[in-house]
Amino acid sequence: KAGVTQTPRYLIKTRGQQVTLSCSPISGHRSVSWYQQTPGQGLQFLFEYFSETQRNKGNFPGRFSGRQFSNSRSEMNVSTLELGDSALYLCASSLDPSGGWVIETQYFGPGTRLLVL
Amino acid sequence: ILNVEQSPQSLHVQEGDSTNFTCSFPSSNFYALHWYRWETAKSPEALFVMTLNGDEKKKGRISATLNTKEGYSYLYIKGSQPEDSATYLCAFIRAGGTSYGKLTFGQGTILTVHP
Numbered sequence: 001k002a003g004v005t006q007t008p009r010y011l012i013k014t015r016g017q018q019v020t021l022s023c024s025p026i027s028g029h030r031s032v033s034w035y036q037q038t039p040g041q042g043l044q045f046l047f048e049y050f051s052e053t054q055r056n057k058g059n060f061p062g063r064f065s066g067r068q069f070s071n072s073r074s075e076m077n078v079s080t081l082e083l084g085d086s087a088l089y090l091c092a093s094s095l096d097p098s099g100g101w102v103i104e105t106q107y108f109g110p111g112t113r114l115l116v117l
Numbered sequence: 118i119l120n121v122e123q124s125p126q127s128l129h130v131q132e133g134d135s136t137n138f139t140c141s142f143p144s145s146n147f148y149a150l151h152w153y154r155w156e157t158a159k160s161p162e163a164l165f166v167m168t169l170n171g172d173e174k175k176k177g178r179i180s181a182t183l184n185t186k187e188g189y190s191y192l193y194i195k196g197s198q199p200e201d202s203a204t205y206l207c208a209f210i211r212a213g214g215t216s217y218g219k220l221t222f223g224q225g226t227i228l229t230v231h232p
Binding site: 003004033035042043044045048056058090092103104105106107108109110111 | 148149151153159160161162163166168206208210219220221222223224225
């Protein structure tokens with residue numbers, strides 16, 4: 001079974017631009033979470049989607065948004081990029097078959113490394 | 118704000134040494150604790166999901182214990198090998214309806230095993 005894939009793997013943008021990152025979960029997984037990793041802050045939760053609905057959101061400004069499609073693929077968008085948005089963005093998928101919060105392992109993708117100049 | 122602390126921040130050991138590190142988390146509203154191993158240039162790899170006080174999990178030379186009453190978990194590596202070199206992360210899930218999909222990570226322990 002293929003793992004979690006993320007595209008693109010690397011991205012360079014300039015301040016003020018916007019960016020869209022994509023995540024394809026493991027086949028059959030319905031929950032997708034997004035995380036930002038920076039050297040100073042470690043891994044920080046951005047949001048989680050299940051069945052095209054955002055169920056949870058971390059403490060990030062409204063410039064960070066996401067969505068999930070009917071095939072469980074997810075995208076996250078960052079508008080009006082700032083230098084501080086330079087980070088590794090990871091997505092993770094889990095099975096969550098009941099639609100409720102169960103104790104599931106989250107499987108991570110390789111990440112998209114974003115550099116904002 | 119949830120505080121998940123890991124110690125030590127980094128560790129250098131010789132091949133064959135056994136080692137352990139600690140993850141501290143809030144003892145109230147505990148739901149689950151995850152351990153991940155993250156090697157450079159790879160995806161974080163799940164090691165254990167722990168839910169019950171007194172849980173002990175084992176995977177090869179790696180094992181983990183959980184104390185939810187006092188809010189800590191230990192990860193042990195027996196007979197460290199160079200391929201064990203990685204960052205070891207713990208992640209806490211708080212009980213409650215707003216915790217869907219949300220792992221709160223510690224800063225990690227960077228383990229380097231020297232041949």
